[in-house]
Amino acid sequence: MIPAEMDAWVVARPGPIATGPLERVRLPVPQPGPGEVLVEVEACAVCRTDLHLTEGELPPHRPRTVPGHQVVGRIVACGEGRTGLAPGSRVGVAWLRWTCGQCRYCHRGAENLCPWSTYTGWDADGGYADYLTAVANYVYPLPDDVPAERLAPLLCAGIIGHRALLRSDLPPGGRLGIYGFGSSAHLTAQVALWMGATVYVMTRSEKARALATELGATWVGGATDTPPEPLDSAILFAPVGELVPVALAALDRGGTLAVAGIHLSDIPSLNYDAHLFRERSLRSVTANTRADGREFLEIAAARPPRVATVAYPFDAADQALRDLAGDRVEGSAVLSTFSSL
Template sequence: MAGHVTVPEEMDAWVVARPGPIASGPLERVRLPVPRPGPGEVLVEVEACAVCRTDLHLAEGDLPPRRPRTVPGHEVVGRVAARGPDTVRLAAGERVGVAWLRSTCGRCRHCLRGAENLCPYSAYTGWDADGGYARYLTVPEDYAYRLPGDGAAEKLAPLLCAGIIGYRALLRSELPRGGRLGVYGFGASAHLTAQIAIAQGATVHVLTRSAKARELALELGAASAGGAADAPPEPLDAAILFAPAGELVPVALEALDRGGTLAVAGIHLSDVPVLDYRRHLFQERTLRSVTANTRADGRAFLEIAAACPPKVTTVPYPFGAADRALADLAADRVEGAAVLRM
């Protein structure tokens, strides 16, 4: 391996052994060989990995596994430990972030028009390839983000998915400058996205079932914070649904002003009830999904976060407590973002 540094032969990792309810123990701690980077790939020694609701969907089987015994995790901060053949961009020892989007074909009509997030041949960290619930992982160097060398890994990790996908959802919501944004659900992604919107001059109303999350929303500058099914205090120009609750789609649509847009940010959503055309969609209201992100989204968001750092609220867990972190996430016991620290 070019740029080789000494790494162990084996590592600790967590795998999704038996997808099912989190109480059934779908995660299993194991010993695995340390992966070797292939052409154009780097080996990353993990410093921290944030815990995403997508990891929970994978563990519980809402997101069908694409390979057996996958190591989840796609909000990774670490350092390049070794380089595979034909790597030219990253050097050993560099601080990098590894996110959800792992590779795309670069040749299909979607990639060629700048929509690589829609590439039918795309692959994802912690789903198609082993992720960051491990001491090491590999990533194509073109899909790794350079990160500040002196930032706290625990605070940087949630930016790699919660931050990036929230930023993409904000773009998809087409919030006008100085507009009124509704945020449904207030976990890791929402608490970062709300801060970006507020910094850009938006009025943000948070709707979530968690009393502690409502308190955090007000501390971070939200204009109001109510229950998930409550009506906001004024009509919304745009809304983002972060909660994986399909029953909130008509609630959010009805809260929109004429011409407003609802962006659904999750990769998984429970069934959406029947919509009433006049109440929920008429007057040119728009309902949109959000599918992954492009690398351009990632770079743009990280630049914004560097220029105007959001307050990243985290709950740290030791590496050996990954199963407990997912259980806490499932039970809404996490305020902000859960992060595994190595």
């Protein structure tokens, strides 16, 4: 039986996390529209994008939005029309909620750039709730035999990290620098290592440096330290614009820096010779395509990564975001609405 109401967290007053912008509320259980499914949430991983939205660094697209876009759950109802999915199916709901399918970006396989794209937990209520709706064509089938806690971070941290790795143009056996080592970075590092890369990690967190070493990084250092050899590619996961010139200066000739975050503080002035000359490149990463998601989840199924998680009860969503803001989470924070997590 689907209840009439559910527990949820909403962004009531966007602002610094210390001011309590999240509010625990009771909401009606949403009804799936045509082509949509209703998903009962098992777990939802906590993303830095949720923090940016909660603190107002990402302008809210609607008032009192339920955040969360790394959702593992089961379909309990389907809207009108063919969805290709049945109640009881286990699925993942990710950041990209819908694209138009008609614009020139969608037609060329770049649906992540669709001007009319919408996003889970920003344009529509997300997974900090007992239930959410999702567009059936945008959810990912998930295995039944893997704990939800391990699957949830794959749905954004993993997928976005995978796209950032593609955007970094890492050559076979290349040297990859990773700046910031949180939820997404620790998964991306493992994929790069499987590909035969040498991985260098720069981060301010001592716990994150220890995790990077444990996962197989060749060298770890502070956020602004210079790696021991020039990098072929680099990915900036930390939302710190001041690290862009640091990372560019660490690149070898022809190297590429990919900036993975949806929000970045201001970038200082760049010096052409020191940061860009000799065909060094600076690239952004904007969301992902469904093809990116399917490709990464296939990789993760074939070679399951170690997913470092910190579990939080559903009641502690605000604490999870406070810990994320304070760099107190090693790996991925995950909210659970079920004791079976």
